[in-house]
Amino acid sequence: MEGPRAHISTISNNDAALRRAVRIVAMLNLAYFGVEFGVALAIGSVSLFADSIDFLEDAAVNGLILIALNWNPHRRSLVGMALAAILLAPGLATLWTAWEKIVAPLPPAPIPLSLAGGGALAVNLFCAGLLARFRTHSGSLTRAAFLSARNDALANVAIVAAGLVTIVTLSAWPDLLVGLGIFFMNLDAAREVYTTARRERSLAVGQP
Helix, strand or coil: CCCHHHHHHHHHHHHHHHHHHHHHHHHHHHHHHHHHHHHHHHHCCHHHHHHHHHHHHHHHHHHHHHHHCCCCHHHHHHHHHHHHHHCCHHHHHHHHHHHHHHHCCCCCCHHHHHHHHHHHHHHHHHHHHHHHCCCCCCCHHHHHHHHHHHHHHHHHHHHHHHHHHHHHHCCCHHHHHHHHHHHHHHHHHHHHHHHHHHHHHHHHHHCC
């Protein structure tokens, strides 16, 4: 039977592994933000623009997690509520760019759209894999990071598909619909993170 020291050592090792994973995820997200944002501007893609802002948001989320991991549950829950609001930012950017696309419905270049979406998918699958084992560690903070990476991977599959459909249809609508889909996924993720953070805050306030 393991004693208290072994248990404390296990917790410490888990925290160190989580920090390494979150640091890697933050750097990868920041790097691919630059790639995807540049492609989005070059080809006029709603979905890539929204997804690039999502990469920047993910870098910020993981940076905040690194800062707040050692805080007490009450303070972590407040950060979790803030992260729920941050998760909405890419969706709001998507709504704005979607409106601009409706006004001027020009399709993006389909091949760069699919290639950029495929690269984003590879990055997000790697990040989701790193964070999967920690998704219940430190409550709403790491759950926010895992949900964000998971949702991004789903969005990237849709972006690749939109590029393939655009090759056939030469329509702006596949890109536009995927962009709106990203908005609704981020809305649901924000709701789940906020609910988890509220529950943590209630438990922390009720502790002696």
